[in-house]
Amino acid sequence: MSELHGGSASEPAESPTDDADTGDPNTGDADTGDANTGDADTGDETVSSKNTKEVIMEATFRALSKHGYKDLRMRDIGEEMDLTRQVIHYHFDGKYDLISSFLEHIIDQYEGSVVVEGDADPRTELRARVDQCLFGPEFEEFSHWDRMKVYHELYTHAQNDGEHRELFNDHYERIRGSIVEVVEEGIEEGVFRDVDAERMGQLVTDVIHAARGRRISLGHEDAPEEARKAMDEFIFESLERTE
């Protein structure tokens, strides 16, 4: 066969293979191809292909958590998977496309994790929604902040990327909207005083975001809790004063 580069077995003492990807080549794999439920496929994608994409998303998430956006290398993502990093290039069109897809992925996850009750009274409902934003869904509370960390880093970086910014804007609008809705409901029902619901919703959303950012960037573990108390004491209190 075409011995392309002379590299016979002898060669250099340590891995001649460039790409020190070596992370650890799935030694004991037996974890990849299982759970292959032959359900209805979605769109025109193979089941396994869809599965792989999800594996890549999860790996991206882990790599992003570890290294941060700035220092994220394709190699890092590869090391978080049982597959080699090159499969990424088969399923995505380069690094930027991968990140963009991941962004949609993580936003969808966020979206999907929101549980709507809807039947409670506005007072309770409002607090429940705020809590959900601040502390995550009741179940699966672990990992909430890991996700948030990644989300928040991408969020900040969006200032340099118009495309990403739009995604975040849409998402933001949905969150804010859902809070405004509850406030409006409360006003209609007469349990809240008659304020500008948009402005109030905006304020609440802002406080949520700030507490999140403070916890993540500055490491203030108690920021969400404190923010929650402050809202109770200084915002909700004045909201409910029907007077």
Added chain:
Amino acid sequence: MSELHGGSASEPAESPTDDADTGDPNTGDADTGDANTGDADTGDETVSSKNTKEVIMEATFRALSKHGYKDLRMRDIGEEMDLTRQVIHYHFDGKYDLISSFLEHIIDQYEGSVVVEGDADPRTELRARVDQCLFGPEFEEFSHWDRMKVYHELYTHAQNDGEHRELFNDHYERIRGSIVEVVEEGIEEGVFRDVDAERMGQLVTDVIHAARGRRISLGHEDAPEEARKAMDEFIFESLERTE
């Protein structure tokens, strides 16, 4: 100053010189070595050396504004100066040291731009401080948001860097503290109702940060203004209700 290397349309097919730094070797310079006031030196640094460091800081700022933290290359900084990028390595100990120094630099600037009145009544004082955080000092209003953009990006990245995080924590504490102080003053003087000043100050600081972040990351130009109105309407109003 940005459009340095517009010319040389021909562009040598393959510049043998590696380092396509070529930007364009300060053609029209005549801007570097002057203004050399032989004043008393500070510490053990030459005047010119100190000057150069500042030039580098400014260049770093510009490069950071343009490219964002993630995509910042030493080369980009070089292109924002009249000097070559290698001088950076003479004055700083590599990229990380440069960024750290820049961080201190921009925080100092922030700090220095804060104007304290102190004599006004707490009501006015509180609003004035908030305004300053939201809109920048009255003079030199331009460039305020450029600085903020850079500040905020570094701020978010601090989650991945303990050393930087500490710097931001200190700074944050100073800002928050100054607001808490005003609130306390107001309570003592009896113009504000008797609330937990710490918590109130925290809330106000959080709202400021959120509005800033929203304007920068999401591009909501009116975020500061809206936040200001929301605070007036929903927070300050209830604060002043001495009742």
Added chain:
DNA sequence: TTAAAAGTTTACCGGGCGGTAAATGAGAGC
């Protein structure tokens, strides 16, 4: 059974990046 299509791996690379070494310039002190 088999051949094409889809997916994955192995091997490899060009270019760009941060950094360094040595040559050059510019003063300060004697």
Added chain:
DNA sequence: GCTCTCATTTACCGCCCGGTAAACTTTTAA
């Protein structure tokens, strides 16, 4: 004038990273 030090430039480099090409393997569909 000479030299020694500080400051800056010119020239250059090794390595690391994203990406590709082709071999290989598994799945799909006749």
